[in-house]
């Protein structure tokens with residue numbers, strides 16, 4: 001890959017007509033939300049996130065899995081959007097045909113000012129009935145996620161659906177489950193039509209979401225990657241900016257529209 005000068009990257013962004021910003025857990029890391037493939041810490045250290053985020057784990061031990069999601073929900077509630085989320089809102093204000101697509105289940109893009117974020121993997125804040133997706137579920141937040149953690153991890157019984165009394169489950173997409181069709185279609189269409197796609201803070205290993213930057217590249221868009229670590233997306237990215245989202249994105253935005 002040729003070396004790309006910073007002013008050239010800024011110019012590419014400034015001149016773009018249609019931009020997609022595709023984010024993963026790394027965008028929220030500097031807000032204090034652990035990435036998905038980070039080792040779990042504290043009382044959750046002996047669990048593996050990839051094994052907890054499955055329907056099988058929930059059915060085998062609903063209290064364990066619901067407790068983990070409650071702990072994460074409380075943690076996200078305490079987090080604030082960082083300068084990476086905010087830089088994305090500046091890009092949206094400068095390039096009206098911008099689409100933000102996230103794999104994250106937090107609400108930090110929305111709280112930064114991107115209300116129309118496309119969520120490919122659902123939300124921590126949209127629990128639903130295990131039996132009928134049409135039954136939404138509302139329930140109170142736990143008082144304090146971390147303080148309430150008992151020794152074996154924070155086990156909490158999930159509530160029951162008010163309509164049919166089945167268990168309520170997190171409104172996220174687990175391994176082996178289909179992504180929400182409308183979100184996936186909208187994401188693929190935006191990736192096909194964009195001229196620049198910024199991929200930020202994702203390992204790029206979870207499909208079909210990881211197809212989104214690949215669709216953009218094969219449709220002729222320039223893919224710019226922001227990540228402190230190499231990923232499988234390095235090969236399709238025209239430009240790899242090695243650094244953290246909260247540092248690189250504001251610098252890029254400032255260089256594009258100074």
Ligand code: BJW
Nearest residue numbers: 024025026035036037103175176201202203206207244245
């Ligand atoms: C920073 C940073 C900083 C750190 N700044 N960066 C094709 C090939 C092989 C397998 C498959 C395939 N197609 C499907 C599959 C199977 C499977 C899959 O992809 N498996 C792979 C792991 C091998 N996919 C599925 O099962 C999907 N469903 C499916 O295919 O269904 C088929 C079907 C069709 C029709 C009917 C029925 C079924 C579903 C995938 C769902 C993924 N769900 C999760 C959990 C969500 C809930 C929860 O959060 O608990 O989504 S898994 C997890 O991974 C989560 C994330 O959104 C997703 C992606 O992770 P992400 O965001 O990339 O995070 P990390 O942690 O991996 O990486 C963080 C990155 O940030 C790193 O690169 C760091 O360097 C970087 N970073 N600090 C910038 N400050």
